[in-house]
Each structure stands twice: as structure tokens, then as C-alpha cells.
Amino acid sequence: MNAVPANEDGLPVHAADWSAHDGIPLMRTLASALTALDAETGLDSFTLPYPAEVQRALDRTVLACLERRAEPPTSLPDLLSWCRERPVADWPVDLPPDAVGPADLLLDPDSSRPTELCHEWAEQTRDSALVLRDREIIRAALRLCREYGEEEAYTEFRRLLVTRPVLTAAEEFAVSVDHVLDPVKELLRRIYQPVPDSYLRGDTYAVCGRCLTLLTPLLHGGGWWCERDRCRRLGPPPVGRRIQKEEAGGLLQLERPLRQFVTGPGRAEVELEARLTALGLRVRMWPAYDAYDVHITFADGWVWAVDVKDWAHPAFLGRAARPVPPEPRYDEAFWVVPRARADDRPGYVASFERNRPAAARDLLLLTDTELVARARARMKRTGTGRAQEDRDA
Template sequence: MTFDAPDTVPLPADEWAAHDGVPLLRTLAGALIVLDATTGLDSFSLPYPPEAQRALDRTALACLLSGEPPPAGLTELVDRCRTLPLAQWPLGLPPDAIGPEDRLLDEESGRPSELCHEWAWRTPDAAVEFRDRQIVRAALRACREYGDEEAYTAFRGLLVRRPVLTPFEMHELDGDMVLEPVRGLIRQIYRPVPDSYLHDGAYTCCERCLTLLVPSRDGDWWCERDRCRRQGPAPAGRRILRETAGEICQLERPLRQFVTGPGRAEADLERDLLALGLGVRMWPGYDAYDLLVEFPDGHRWAVDVKDWAHPVFLGRSARPVPQDPPYEEAFWSVPEHRTLARPGYVAAFERARPARARDLPLFTDAELVARARARLRRLKGHTDRA
């Protein structure tokens, strides 16, 4: 997921502004994230946090105006966010705004869904810069000032492969000269981990996506990544004892959501393309795009990987892939699990694309690997005939 080109706010003041449900969903999503981070989503006391009270008041008004019973309090509102698909809420929403099973809270864990985070962070006022883009652009500026593209590549790799750090590991990074341009930034974006992640005196990372798992009341684990949960029960990976490691830190959530998550998808796509014998360069040209793929005949693809739950937010952010480093074809790619979870994902993306990106194709990662395999077969056929 590249950040270097100028971005537009995915929800400008257009036809979405005519629908009261859009700001209400944004308010709800923001309130749920604040509650989850401050008081948790299973116990409340008056007075409620201002964001939560605002969400409750606005939801009650929307219900009353539509003749629906309003939530009796914050506990009932949170329960509705977990159990009731958004399609059943009394909301006036534009086409493609929600899918039939979309929820702001995960039905099993009660934690904010990835969709909830996208509603909160991808629909702010146009004057607000998204936190993940702010951080990555700061890293780009610092590395360009040093004239060190390797430092930026190492920084992106750190965010993708090491979202959790112990105090000792953070100390080791302080001595890594490759990361010199971004050392201060790293200290800012890794935050202390709350005790809610602890189980039997230890923190546990997901073996698949490397983020911290949340222990559930029934003794299982919950992973914050949609992709991971759809693959089955979260596999417990690295276990870190607090008694010996101390208080660990993890990347702040916007970066886990919009950098680490897509980065895992980028790494998976890199692995699959390398397995075909193709040349792959990650984040070339200071992150002009995500993967530069080269075929044996010199033909090159530019690929940007986007791991977003909401196809309209993704479509509205679409822009042409930068021309440098040069390539012959360019694509955006989304993990296949996104399109399986939401029928019509690609069509909704295409309807939402701005005119400047009308010709930008979106393929799933599986489709892109299949296209690469087919092109290699054609090349081999031409070679055999020659």
C-alpha cells in the first residue's frame, strides 16, 4: 500500500453528504474505538465519554425519526453494534455503503471490526490527515533527506514483520545504523501494550499475522485481522513472558490496520511471484508502489496491494500508479478473502473510482498470480516455437 502520491479524502463532499447515515456511522465507529481503548466495551458507567454520548444521542434520534425503538442506553447500543448487521439499522445510506452482513463490532469477540476502523479513519473531515499516511510520509521525508532508500525499505519491513517489540528488541533497533533516519519516529509509533492482552502472565502473538492476540473468556484467542480469522482459529505463535521481557510495545492501531495488514498481503504476493521464478522488488522508488515485478523478457508490472474491507473507500482512493520506476502494466491488488467476504466487491470499487483512475484494474492476489503464470506459459510457448 503506497503512500507517496498525493491522496484525496475517500469521502469528499458529494452525494454521500446527502445521507444522514454516513456521518452517523462515522460517529458510531469513532465512539466504539474510543470506548474500546479507554473503558473497554463490556462495562460502562455514567457519565459516558463525550464521543459515546454523542453516538448514543444521534442513534436515538435516527431511530425516533424512523419510528424504531431507540437503544435504552450505551450497553444496548454496543450490543446492537455487535449483533445487528448495519443493513438492518434505520439508516439512510447511499448504494454500496454497506454489505448485508457488515457490523461495527466483531460478533464473537465484541471488539471493533476492521470495517469499524475504516469508517472511523477513512471518513474524517478533509482537513484531517490520516495518521498512517502522516507517519509514513514523515519516514519518506527523513529517508530522502538522508538520501537513503534502503532505510525506508527497512522501515517498511519493520512495520510489516515486527509489529510487536520487547524492550530489548527496541534497544537493538536503537543500534541499527540502517534505521538511523527514522529512529525517533520508531519510538513514537510503538506504544505500550495494555494488560487486556495478558494471559497467564504472557503476551501471545498470532503465528499468521504476527500481531498480538486477545485472550477470550472461553480460553480461545481472537485476532484483530479479518483475513486471519477467516482462515480458522487463531494459531498461538510467539509467547512473551512479561516477568522476563518487561512491558512490551506494539505498533499503534492505524499502522497495524493500514500498513502491517496490507504489508502481510504484499509479502504473501511477493512469495507467490518469486515461486514462479519472477524478479520482485519491494517498495521501489521510495514506495512509488508496492511491488515491481519483472518477467524473463524484461516486461514489468507495477502492483499496489490494498487490504481494505470497504470497496467504496478503496475505490474513492484510487489513483493512477506512478510511472517511475517505469513499467509496462500496472494493477491494484486486493486479497482474495475480501472479495469472498463481500460479493460485488470489485464492481463496487469500479463504480466508486474517480475519473482519473477509470482505467485502473483491480485484481485479487490469486487472479494476479494466475495472470503471471499464464503470461509465463505464453512466453515459454513462444520460446519453444522459436
């Protein structure tokens, strides 16, 4: 493969040129302000004087418009309308081709909450405390489990955050007496927080049947709203379990940054685990204290290493690309994205490849469907596992 010209940071020249577009820092400023203030106050409760971060976002947007002789937003409510109704690609700002898709919005048009794409833009702001919160928690869990020498504790901690983002009082008690989780008990008490009454319809909470987070009741029509963009694109959220307030005994849920950046992507990881296990493969999750996401062993001893990336924005994913860590050892390594992500944005893999740094130019990105198909094909080719049993039947 021919080498791709790269800058001193290892990014392809065309990807590194993002810094030459003044719309990039503007999007980061906007996204950081929207996500931080949504978490603290809700986007419908801004009053004058605006917080400095919000005022800066408004000022920069107005300036960008004036420089292009375009009509700017006249106020913060007007700017929020832009974020909710006007695709970023239609804004009069200077952005590189891979920065946004034709329908990308910063706020969900129904709820006015930041979209997943907005959260990913905010994550590009290195000094944003909100988007770093999930990493701080995961690093703390890793440190505590290593100090105890308990890799299983970390694995169960991650699985808990992915599969049980909502806990009743009885479930929280069961977690509190699970000795496997002893190294992270205090951490768990801090990141599971009381659920406000805004999630109630009457005396009932509802959990999304797809992503397992709490649903928000809509004011009109009696429906429910799911905070996950990917879930909403699949249609109205299916109600999973319903929890009566009296029976909940003080319902708890993971704090928002962890739901966004751990629970959501983690669903793709455990779903892939289930599909590979169903093939008869030996699967180990988050091995060696989360060196990577999935360690897969075939019957002949061949090993795959997989990092699952549930990102809405393929260019951001490309810019974050790096080789899979070499330990635990493996024979082949891949990054994997849910097929739904690639279907949502034509050219997803190509955009990823255009933006990955030179050090990761050989990193292969597959959809989860492609990875499972490769696993089946390998099992058939080597005559191992259930593929051989099916052929012999």
C-alpha cells in the same frame, strides 16, 4: 470504454450521491466515536457523562430512528448492543446500496472491539485524529529517509512494521543498533509501546501465527482472540511463538493504528512478494519511497506496478481509487486485493468499479491469485523465467 457520468469531484454520479443519504454521516460519526474511545478507554468503561463524541453518536442514532418511526436504542449500552449484534443493513437508517453488506457489524460480537469495517468507516471522517495517526507516522518516516537520502532505510522501516509488530527487549536492542534504520530510530522508539498485562495468560504472551500480532486470552475456554477480522474468519487463531514474560524483558508492540493500517495490509504485500519471487521474478518493495507497493520485473524487461489494498469495504476502495503513480516507470499497473476479501463479499470487484472516480475508470482491480496467475501466463507466453524451465523439463 464509454465515459461514466461524474460530478465535479470526479466520482460517478451514483457514487457521489452518497452525500444525499443521512445514514452516511451517522455511520461516520458512530465509527469515529467507537474507534477513538476503544483506543483511549475501552468500550466497556463508559460512564456518565458520556464524552461529547459518543453522546453525539447516540443522539444522531436516536434521531434517525425517530424520523422513521422506529424504536431507537434507549442508552449507550443499548447502542453498543446494536453495533455488536445487529447488522448495519438492518438499522432503520438511510444508506445507499453499496454502503454495507448484509452481515456487516460495527463491533466484533465476541470481543466488543471495533471491526475492520468500523475502522474503515472511521477513516472516512476527515477530522479523525486516530485514523490519521498511521499516515502521520508514515509521512514522518518518508520525510526523514528522504532527508538522509536513504531509500533503503524507508524500505526496511516498512518491512519491520509489517513483519515484526512485536519486539522483545533483545529484539528491540538489535533494531536499535541496525545502522540501516538510523534515520527513523527516534520514530521507532515512539511507536513501539509497552504491552499491558491483559495480553498475558499466566506468564506467557502468544503471537498469532497468521498475522503476527499479539493474541488476547479469552476468559472462558482457554482460547485466544485475534484483533484482525480477516484472521478470525479463518477460524481460531493459530498460536505462533509463545513468549515468556521473564524472557521478554519488557515486551513492545506497535501502536494500534499502525497495526490496523500498516501491519495488517502489509501482510498481503509481503505474501504477494513471496509468491512472485518464487516464480523467479525480480521484485522490489515500496520503490522510490513508497510510490506504490510492488515493482515487478520480468526476464524480458517488462514491468508491472502493483498497489495492494487489503480493504474490507469495496465501495470505500472504489471511492479511493486513483491511477498508479507513473514513476518508477512500468508497462502495466494494477490494484490488487487479497482473494479472501473478494470471497467474503460477493460482487466485491463490481462494487469497486461502480464507485471509482472517472479519473480511475481504467484502473484494473485483481485478486492476488489472479495477479499471480497472470504472471505465470505471461512467463509461459514469452518463454521466460521458471515457467519456461518447467515446460522444458
